[in-house]
Amino acid sequence: MAKKQTFGDxxxxxxxxxxxxxxxxxxxxxxxxxxxxxxxxxxxxxNGENEQQILSKAISDYAK
Numbered sequence: 001m002a003k004k005q006t007f008g009d010x011x012x013x014x015x016x017x018x019x020x021x022x023x024x025x026x027x028x029x030x031x032x033x034x035x036x037x038x039x040x041x042x043x044x045x046x047n048g049e050n051e052q053q054i055l056s057k058a059i060s061d062y063a064k
Contacts, residue, residue, distance in 0.1 A: 019044045022051070026059055 024041045043058045045051050 019046045021045070022055065024055055024058055026062075028062070
């Protein structure tokens with residue numbers, strides 16, 4: 001039979017990550033019909049980095 005997994009075993013598996021994830025939602029104007037479109041992205045932010053710079057870079061990368 002398989003070993004039963006307890007909640008304590010599950011809690012031990014979670015480690016300290018070296019980044020955090022932010023959900024970034026921003027709007028862009030469509031070229032075809034001038035409608036506004038919302039874009040959702042999950043952005044990884046390394047620990048110790050400036051969040052505003054990372055998010056601004058993610059938005060500007062989408063526009064390219």
